[in-house]
Amino acid sequence: MLKQALALSVATILVSGCTTTKQPETASITNADIQSSLQESQTELITAFNQQCSQQSEQITAVSEELKKLQAQLDKSFTETHSVMKKTAATPKPVPVQVTNQCSESNIGDKFMLGEVESVYVDEVKTKFATRIDTGAESSSLDARNIVLFERNGDQWVRFDVLTNGPDKPANTFESKVERMVRIKQDADSEDDRRPVIHAHLKIGKYSAETDLNLTDRSHLDYPLLLGRKFMKDIAVVDVGQIYIHGKAKDQVTTLIK
Numbered sequence: 001m002l003k004q005a006l007a008l009s010v011a012t013i014l015v016s017g018c019t020t021t022k023q024p025e026t027a028s029i030t031n032a033d034i035q036s037s038l039q040e041s042q043t044e045l046i047t048a049f050n051q052q053c054s055q056q057s058e059q060i061t062a063v064s065e066e067l068k069k070l071q072a073q074l075d076k077s078f079t080e081t082h083s084v085m086k087k088t089a090a091t092p093k094p095v096p097v098q099v100t101n102q103c104s105e106s107n108i109g110d111k112f113m114l115g116e117v118e119s120v121y122v123d124e125v126k127t128k129f130a131t132r133i134d135t136g137a138e139s140s141s142l143d144a145r146n147i148v149l150f151e152r153n154g155d156q157w158v159r160f161d162v163l164t165n166g167p168d169k170p171a172n173t174f175e176s177k178v179e180r181m182v183r184i185k186q187d188a189d190s191e192d193d194r195r196p197v198i199h200a201h202l203k204i205g206k207y208s209a210e211t212d213l214n215l216t217d218r219s220h221l222d223y224p225l226l227l228g229r230k231f232m233k234d235i236a237v238v239d240v241g242q243i244y245i246h247g248k249a250k251d252q253v254t255t256l257i258k
Contacts, residue, residue: 111235112207115242119249120225122213123201125174127164128252129225133238137228139182140211141195143218145171149178149196158196160215163224166253182214205246209235222255 120131122142129142144160151157156178161171176198183192195214202209211231218224232238239245 111237112204113245114204114232114236114238115245116238116240117223117243118204118246119244119252120227121203121249122225123203124176124198125162125164125172127162128249130223130252130254131225131227132223133227133232135229135232135238135240137226138230139184140213140227140231141216141218141225142200142213143221143224144215145217145219146173147196147215152177156196158198158215164253167219167255179212184214184216207246224253224255 114133116133118131118133119128121128125142142162144162146159146161148159149156150159157175158178159173159175161173163169163171165172178196179199180197181194182197183194185192193216195216197212197214200211200213202211209231211227213225218226
């Protein structure tokens with residue numbers, strides 16, 4: 001009896017131990033499953049790659065179209081430039097025009113032009129003089145000799161000689177009312193030169209003008225008549241590179257230097 005009970009207990013323990021130590025069963029992965037998974041991943045990669053290539057192809061096509069447009073613009077610009085250059089090359093070069101040294105009488109605005117030397121007619125002495133047009137001198141002066149001041153009817157007058165027939169012939173005597181007396185400073189070492197001033201009517205070419213002339217001995221100078229800035233102001237401009245713009249009179253009184 002005891003033996004049967006002991007045998008039964010051992011059997012119970014063995015059955016109980018087997019039940020406790022039994023491991024749960026896990027599902028096994030076959031090669032077919034792995035192959036299927038790889039194929040799915042490969043398909044996804046190929047699909048993504050094809051999509052990216054398609055996008056890049058569209059971008060390349062757009063860039064190519066832009067390049068074609070730029071090339072067309074460059075070709076058009078080159079053609080137009082070449083056409084302009086061709087026309088320019090075909091245009092004949094301008095032929096230089098020779099300008100004569102002698103300018104014709106002309107107005108500069110409301111002024112007329114004078115050369116460095118002109119023939120000037122002085123109505124008060126009825127004579128044409130070779131005249132220096134001098135922008136460096138302020139006043140104008142006429143060569144006169146034997147200058148004598150006197151009074152007439154309460155006014156001051158002057159009697160003077162002018163070599164109207166040239167330096168080697170007798171002078172003619174003239175009288176004129178004195179407008180005023182002026183003092184001319186020649187240089188720092190000399191005294192002031194006190195001169196009578198007369199009013200004169202001049203003619204240069206076709207132009208007429210009036211000015212004041214101071215009377216002085218100009219026998220040591222080249223020209224018997226000098227016109228300064230006061231005469232030229234507001235009526236004339238001077239081209240010192242030219243002479244006798246208004247013509248050279250044949251009967252003018254020229255240099256007094258012997």
